[in-house]
Every structure is written in structure tokens, then in C-alpha cells.
Amino acid sequence: MKLWGGRFTKEENQLVHNFNASITFDQKFYHQDIQGSIAHVTMLAKQAIITDAERDTIISALKEICSDIESGKLQITEEYEDIHSFVESVLIERTGDTGKKLHTGRSRNDQVALDMKLYTRDEVLATDELVKELMTTLLDLMKEHIDTYMPGFTHLQKAQPVTLAHHIGAYFEMFKRDRSRLHDIHERMNYCPLGAGALAGTTYPLDREYTASLLGFTGPTLNSMDSVSDRDYLIEYLSALSTIMMHLSRFCEEIILWNSNEYRFIELDDAYSTGSSIMPQKKNPDIAELIRGKTGRVYGALTSLLTTMKGLPLAYNKDMQEDKELTFDAIDTVKGCLALFNGMIKTMHVNKETMAASSKNGFTNATDAADYLVKHGVPFRDAHGIIGQLVLICIDKGIALDDLPLEEYKKISPVFEEDVYEAISMKTCVSLRQTIGAPGHEAMQKVIDINSRYLEEN
Numbered sequence: 001m002k003l004w005g006g007r008f009t010k011e012e013n014q015l016v017h018n019f020n021a022s023i024t025f026d027q028k029f030y031h032q033d034i035q036g037s038i039a040h041v042t043m044l045a046k047q048a049i050i051t052d053a054e055r056d057t058i059i060s061a062l063k064e065i066c067s068d069i070e071s072g073k074l075q076i077t078e079e080y081e082d083i084h085s086f087v088e089s090v091l092i093e094r095t096g097d098t099g100k101k102l103h104t105g106r107s108r109n110d111q112v113a114l115d116m117k118l119y120t121r122d123e124v125l126a127t128d129e130l131v132k133e134l135m136t137t138l139l140d141l142m143k144e145h146i147d148t149y150m151p152g153f154t155h156l157q158k159a160q161p162v163t164l165a166h167h168i169g170a171y172f173e174m175f176k177r178d179r180s181r182l183h184d185i186h187e188r189m190n191y192c193p194l195g196a197g198a199l200a201g202t203t204y205p206l207d208r209e210y211t212a213s214l215l216g217f218t219g220p221t222l223n224s225m226d227s228v229s230d231r232d233y234l235i236e237y238l239s240a241l242s243t244i245m246m247h248l249s250r251f252c253e254e255i256i257l258w259n260s261n262e263y264r265f266i267e268l269d270d271a272y273s274t275g276s277s278i279m280p281q282k283k284n285p286d287i288a289e290l291i292r293g294k295t296g297r298v299y300g301a302l303t304s305l306l307t308t309m310k311g312l313p314l315a316y317n318k319d320m321q322e323d324k325e326l327t328f329d330a331i332d333t334v335k336g337c338l339a340l341f342n343g344m345i346k347t348m349h350v351n352k353e354t355m356a357a358s359s360k361n362g363f364t365n366a367t368d369a370a371d372y373l374v375k376h377g378v379p380f381r382d383a384h385g386i387i388g389q390l391v392l393i394c395i396d397k398g399i400a401l402d403d404l405p406l407e408e409y410k411k412i413s414p415v416f417e418e419d420v421y422e423a424i425s426m427k428t429c430v431s432l433r434q435t436i437g438a439p440g441h442e443a444m445q446k447v448i449d450i451n452s453r454y455l456e457e458n
């Protein structure tokens with residue numbers, strides 16, 4: 001069962017075996033391990049290091065092992081140290097001496113570096129696909145709510161009116177950057193470590209370019225010591241996953257606020273809410289809270305791997321085995337969160353009237369009221385002071401600027417006329433904001449068009 005028993009005189013202590021083994025988690029990439037071995041022997045035969053017949057025997061046995069694992073006919077069991085030992089042992093069981101040639105010119109160090117890269121390379125693309133699906137939902141919501149007014153906030157205090165499309169559009173941009181990070185990582189990581197051997201390459205005439213191309217890599221890595229000890233791409237990926245979670249978490253925080261009894265901007269669908277065991281009236285946004293909560297766990301994975309790698313001398317060290325569980329966990333967590341978040345916002349109900357009323361009653365049009373005065377020749381600083389006084393009067397009366405009688409306006413400044421109401425209406429406030437990136441209908445439509453094209457092309 002051991003790949004390395006030869007120079008040992010004692011059986012491994014059971015606790016040592018358990019502590020050292022990785023099979024409970026690295027079996028996750030049995031498929032990639034077999035895929036890498038098939039490429040390796042294909043190259044070995046091309047280089048006449050093994051015969052074509054040996055290659056064919058090994059490849060068909062490897063394919064059979066793969067389908068037997070998939071069908072459940074072959075169980076991956078824990079007496080093996082890792083997935084590499086398992087596959088090689090079963091291969092030797094099934095093919096005898098021929099199978100013993102598989103590991104020619106290869107080490108588990110370059111093998112595991114390859115397997116992890118193959119596994120995460122697919123996951124980077126799968127993550128990207130899920131972010132894209134979420135962005136499609138966001139774009140649909142932006143189209144639907146291009147004229148849904150809501151207050152924009154700074155310091156969580158009502159600031160100026162925006163639209164729901166504009167607010168959601170902010171997240172669209174964040175997720176666009178997330179996708180671009182994933183693409184960069186994919187490009188940078190896409191070099192094949194196989195052939196690096198344990199650390200110093202091998203004396204066999206391996207064709208590393210050929211193996212790299214068989215496995216869909218841009219090319220081989222260029223330093224064998226770096227190849228077996230590089231985990232940068234995992235750190236980058238975990239960092240990109242952490243940023244995605246940070247974005248989801250901020251969005252969840254807003255969903256939780258908007259869904260609260262105080263805001264009532266939205267109502268989450270029953271299918272995405274949960275109840276209380278004691279309080280019959282409760283409908284809680286647990287899913288949004290849990291996504292916000294799981295963010296800590298993904299950050300933890302990033303911090304953990306950075307710490308593991310810090311201070312490791314070249315080349316391979318067993319510490320690096322710690323890269324796996326946390327990376328797998330972070331990937332599964334983020335993928336789950338993306339899918340759930342998408343379903344949650346797809347099904348939420350938007351209370352347009354509540355949102356619009358809220359943007360009206362918080363003096364979000366105070367800047368526009370000041371601008372009205374500026375347009376009538378009042379210097380901005382004076383206008384700011386005048387509107388400040390009017391806001392104070394309104395707070396006292398418990399009304400909005402829109403509801404203050406014209407006489408009251410005129411008492412503070414004679415410049416005001418009947419057209420002030422039109423000038424400070426929600427519709428005017430939003431529709432005059434037409435610079436690119438602003439919430440005005442036409443400006444927003446332009447961005448929606450650009451982003452529709454982006455989703456078609458990327």
C-alpha cells in the first residue's frame with residue numbers, strides 16, 4: 001500500500017499514518033490525478049521511455065479505474081496515504097509490472113501540484129459562471145427598476161435620490177471586477193508543473209511542452225523548484241473568492257436592512273426566509289445573514305494559507321498539504337452562496353411605493369433645492385444656508401420640502417416661485433442626473449446597454 005516502504009525497517013505508527021494521510025480530502029481530485037497520469041504516460045511513450053503497448057495498457061486501466069470510482073464499483077479507502085498512492089496501487093494490482101512504470105520521471109510533488117492546479121482551474125471557471133449568472137439577474141432587475149426611486153445613503157443617512165437600478169448597478173460593477181480578477185488568475189496559473197519531478201527535474205528526456213499542451217496549459221512552468229512549491233495561484237484565488245464574499249456580504253447587509261420592519265423596501269420570498277421557534281410572527285432573512293456570516297470563513301482560508309506559506313524554505317514541504325481542505329471548503333462555500341444569493345434576489349418582492357416615499361421624506365432633494373436657488377442667481381453657500389433653515393422648519397412641522405407652502409419658502413427667500421415644487425420633485429431630481437454613471441433614466445439606459453453587451457461578449 002505504501003509507495004515508499006523500501007528504506008524503512010518499521011511499520012508506520014497508526015497515529016502517524018492518520019496524521020500524515022490526505023486521502024480523506026485529496027480523493028476529491030481523483031479525476032484530475034488520473035487525467036494527469038494519462039497525459040504523463042502518453043508523453044513517456046512519445047519519448048520512447050515506455051512502449052506504446054505499455055502506454056495503452058496503463059491508459060485503459062486508468063480509464064477503467066476512473067469509471068469504477070464513478071460508478072461506485074471501486075471504493076477509495078483510508079488505508080492509503082493519498083489519492084496518488086491509491087490510484088497507482090490499484091493500477092499495479094490490475095496491470096502488474098506494466099503499472100509499475102507509471103511513476104517514471106515523476107514525483108508526488110509535481111503530481112500534486114498538477115492535480116491541485118487542474119482541480120482549481122476548473123473551479124475558477126465554475127465560479128466565474130456563477131458570478132455571471134448572478135449578474136444576469138442583476139441586469140434584469142436594473143432594467144425593471146430603472147424608474148424605481150429610492151433614497152441613496154451616505155453614513156446610512158438619506159443623502160440624495162437614486163433608483164434601485166442605479167443601486168443594483170453598483171454591485172454589477174463590483175461583480176464585473178470579480179470576474180476580471182478570475183480571468184487574470186486563470187491566465188496566470190495556466191502553466192503546467194508536471195515534469196518538475198521532486199524539485200530538480202529529471203534525467204529522462206521528458207517533453208514538458210507536450211504534456212502541458214495535452215492538459216490544456218499555455219506551456220510548462222520554467223523553474224522546477226518553483227513548480228513544486230508555488231501556491232500563489234491558490235492565494236490569488238482565495239483572495240478573489242474573499243472579495244466576492246465581501247461584495248455578497250455588503251449586498252446581504254442591505255437586503256437585511258431593506259427587508260426589516262423599519263425599512264420595508266423589499267420583502268424576501270417565503271421560500272428564502274425562515275421562522276422562529278417561539279415568535280409566531282417572525283419571518284427572518286437567515287439566508288442573507290448566513291452568507292454574510294460565511295464571509296469570515298472564506299477570509300479565514302486566505303489568512304490560513306498565507307500563514308502556512310510564510311517562511312517555507314524551497315522546495316516542497318509537507319506544510320503545503322494544508323492548502324487543500326481550506327481551499328475546497330472556500331470554493332464550495334462561495335459557489336453555494338452565489339447560487340443562493342441569486343435565487344434570493346430573483347424572488348424578492350420590491351415595494352416601489354415605500355422606497356419612493358422614503359426617498360421623499362428624508363430631504364434627499366435638499367441639494368436640488370439649493371441648486372434651484374443657484375440657478376436663480378443665489379451663490380451656493382448662501383443657498384445651502386437658506387435650504388438648511390427650510391429643512392429645520394420642515395422637521396419641526398414633520399413634513400417634506402415638497403409639502404411646505406410657498407409663503408413659507410418666500411419668508412426665507414423671495415427668490416422662490418411656484419416652479420420650485422417641480423424642480424425638487426423626485427422625478428426631476430433623478431432625471432437631471434445625466435452624467436455617465438449617474439441614475440438619470442437616459443444615463444442609466446446607456447450603462448444597461450453597455451452591460452448587456454458585456455454579458456453577451458464575456
Ligand code: ARG
Pocket residue numbers: 022026082108109112316318320321322
Ligand atoms: N499529500 C501530499 C500533498 O498534498 C502529496 C505530496 C506528497 N509529497 C511528499 N513528498 N510527501 O502535498
